[in-house]
Amino acid sequence: MQIDYLATVLLSSLSSASILLIATIGLAVVFGLMGVINLAHGEFLMIGAYTALTATQRGIPYVLSIPIAIAVTMAIGAAIEILIIRRLYGRLLDTMLATWGLSIAFYQLAVLIFGTVSPGIGMPHYSLKIGNYSLAGYPLLMIAVAALMGLFVHVLMTRTVYGMKARAAIQVPEMAQAIGIESSRVNTLTFSIGCGLAGFAGAVLLPIVPATPSMGFAFVIKAFLTVVVAGPVTLTGSVLAAIGLGGGASITASFLTSVAGDAFFFLVTALLLWLYPMGISAKWRRKM
Incomplete structure (x- = not known):
């Protein structure tokens, strides 16, 4: 096997894992800190x-x-946390039904407003050449984006006053309320941040995945399974699960077919959940 081909496959697989992680982190924050499974994550x-597409069509630079x-x-x-989610804490099934609705x-609203097909913005024209092979540069940039996104969430949740309040509001809400933490406001901000991370993912992946009403379906199932496999240490667990599942599926698809890649993802997910019903991080000492 040629070294340049192997390097190309490995970089492409790391890029695919990074894209999965970018799409997953918002769901991991909401589920890990709030215990809420947001089935509308793909729609966010x-x-x-x-x-982002509408803004660029109005003449605003893509970066802005x-x-x-x-x-x-x-x-x-x-708004959704205040109007709906706040009334359903501790009722996992009801929350799942509400977010599914x-x-x-x-x-349906996206179909009515935008139709079923939308023009893309095009991927930046730069590439990385490795021997006889070349890779599009923008998907490779997602490796750095995923790393920075994970670092941002880690710092936000472990090194800031908000992060301490957010964890306290969920883990010991009565004590948090007793020392003056307004749990309702903190929970609203936490859910809002999780949705904002999903919005960031949709915007930053727009050159790779064109905006369509159903684009969330391509991510939400794998993102949800990644978070479930990750377990209670949501951030670190999600990083490892995304690299293992997303990267492994991409490598399998490179050597076989895309169907084989998907089969790898779901079969390994089933195996890990059979071996670790509470997730791969269930027995870790770390909490984030």
């Missing part, structure tokens, strides 16, 4: 993509459309 990703997408999805997320509503 879609909202972020459409917001990304923070706009974050702001829009955070605002929608905050939201996902259907958002999907």
